[in-house]
Amino acid sequence: MIMQRGEFTEKVYAVVASIPEGRVTTYGRIALALGMPRNARRVGWVMSGVERARGLPCQRVVNHAGYLSGGWAFGHPDLMQAMLLEEGVPFSSEYVVDLHACVWDPAEELDPETLAAMRGCSCGSTPADEVDDLDEIA
DNA sequence: GCCTTGACGGCAA
């Protein structure tokens, strides 16, 4: 289990776990949804510490260009690409997701209440609950 | 306790 001392970490977990199947989002969108547009880098950093046990669909998280930046985290980008293809995610190029067709903006499509809850205070909310649901998918 | 790195993003040249 990776240490999640910061709130952002659990926030990121919650958002990533909320990404619907067949959709992908970017580090920037996630960071923006959390109220930290300049902290996109941190989101990626959080992902690097993600445990498979978390059940987080990190394959649905790509960079602003749609490139599978963390593809090698799965052992090989091709694996991640295959997983996304199975979900119906279109690819504009090799290891590059077609964001135009499957981009998912948490700040827009995710429940405002959830965002407000995680942005305001994550003390009450337990993102693990949502993750538990996604646990089976992963 | 300090310095470097990091699954990135946005802005400037």
Place this chain on the structure above:
DNA sequence: GTTGCCGCCAAGG
């Protein structure tokens, strides 16, 4: 329109 550089925040060494 494209390429390059700087910036943020936290964790690891």
